[in-house]
Amino acid sequence: xxxxxxxxxxxxxxxxxxxxxxxxxxxxxxxxxxxxxxxxxxxxxxxxxxxxxxxxxxxxxxxxxxxxxxxxxxxxxxxxxxxxxxxxxxxxxxxxxxxxxxxxxxxxxxxxxxxx
Amino acid sequence: xxxxxxxxxxxxxxxxxxxxxxxxxxxxxxxxxxxxxxxxxxxxxxxxxxxxxxxxxxxxxxxxxxxxxxxxxxxxxxxxxxxxxxxxxxxxxxxxxxxxxxxxxxxxxxxxxx
Numbered sequence: 001x002x003x004x005x006x007x008x009x010x011x012x013x014x015x016x017x018x019x020x021x022x023x024x025x026x027x028x029x030x031x032x033x034x035x036x037x038x039x040x041x042x043x044x045x046x047x048x049x050x051x052x053x054x055x056x057x058x059x060x061x062x063x064x065x066x067x068x069x070x071x072x073x074x075x076x077x078x079x080x081x082x083x084x085x086x087x088x089x090x091x092x093x094x095x096x097x098x099x100x101x102x103x104x105x106x107x108x109x110x111x112x113x114x115x116x
Numbered sequence: 117x118x119x120x121x122x123x124x125x126x127x128x129x130x131x132x133x134x135x136x137x138x139x140x141x142x143x144x145x146x147x148x149x150x151x152x153x154x155x156x157x158x159x160x161x162x163x164x165x166x167x168x169x170x171x172x173x174x175x176x177x178x179x180x181x182x183x184x185x186x187x188x189x190x191x192x193x194x195x196x197x198x199x200x201x202x203x204x205x206x207x208x209x210x211x212x213x214x215x216x217x218x219x220x221x222x223x224x225x226x227x228x229x230x
Contacts, residue, residue, distance in 0.1 A: 036221070043118065044206065044221040090159060103149060103172050104208075104219060106159035 004093050006107035013081055014115050021076040021110050023091030033074040034092040034104065035065055044090065050074065061085070083116045119143065120209050120222035128228045134195040137225045141188055141209030147171070148190040149210075149219060150182055154203040165190055166212070197229045 007022040025031065035047040048059025055067040065076045074091060088111050092104040119142035129135055141148050150162040152175075161174035165184035176182075179197075184190045194201060204226050208219040 034218075043223040044208075045118070046218060046220070049218060103161040103164050103174055104151075105161065106151075108158045 004091055004105050004107040006089075006091055006110050008110045009108070010111045010113070012113045012115065015083055016080050017114075019076070019078040019081045019085070019112070021089055021091075021112070023074045023076065023107060025072050025074070025091075025093045025105075027093065027095055028072075029095060032094040033065070033067060034094070035059065035063070035074075035076050036090045036092060036106075037087045038090065038109075039087045047076070047089075081112070081114050083114045085112060086114045087112060118220040118222065120207060120220055122205075122207050122222040122225050124225060125223065126226045126228070128230065129197060130230055131197055131199060133197050133229075134193065135197065135227065137192040137194070137205050137207075137227075139190045139192070139207030139209075139222060141190070141207075142220055145209035145211050145220075146188065147210045147212060147217070147219075148184055148188070149208040150176075150190070150192050151206045151208065151221075152203045153206060153224070154200075159206075162192070194227070199229050202227055202229045 003026045005024045033050040036044040037047050038044050047063050048057050050057045050067045058064045063078050067074050088109045090109045091107040121140045123138045146167045149164045153159045162176040163182050164172040168184050179195050182192045204224045206224045207222045210217040210219045
């Protein structure tokens with residue numbers, strides 16, 4: 001069965017540290033890739049997405065992600081985190097069946113705690 | 117604010133009961149998706165509707181059902197509730213259902229079954 005793996009359950013960083021959150025998926029076909037963020041008590045917000053083209057994708061709030069097809073990975077990065085980045089981060093994959101279905105398959109999430 | 121609205125925000129009910137969760141998609145969006153977020157299972161896709169018709173089914177229990185109405189709002193019906201159904205239920209919407217669609221999530225309904 002297709003799965004999405006996020007390697008770290010909980011990451012604790014100090015402000016200004018660099019961040020990299022891992023995401024791997026198991027599906028071999030064409031995929032769309034997403035990172036969503038969930039701030040405490042809030043709903044999921046889209047950080048960035050990859051559909052095609054340049055594998056380095058820039059999102060909101062200084063986040064970026066790199067799609068490496070050969071590694072089935074889509075890691076999220078930020079050069080310098082802030083306390084306000086404390087949240088849970090979800091990687092999601094959508095398989096393409098030629099456009100007929102659109103549901104996302106989510107990883108288990110990574111909680112990021114940034115110490116001021 | 118994503119433009120997707122969900123009501124109610126919180127719901128507390130007892131085992132064996134039935135509840136209805138409501139979702140209004142972003143203006144113009146034809147697709148609605150329901151997801152369940154629980155501590156043990158994470159975020160799981162339940163069901164998708166596109167322009168009133170069921171398009172895809174995920175890990176949705178037989179006790180659960182959904183529909184999308186002509187005005188495109190959707191309702192998720194949960195019946196014979198069990199303790200394990202306690203979770204956050206998210207609705208998401210997208211313009212269509214194609215490869216370049218992005219899903220926007222609502223604030224969720226937190227269901228507590230006692």
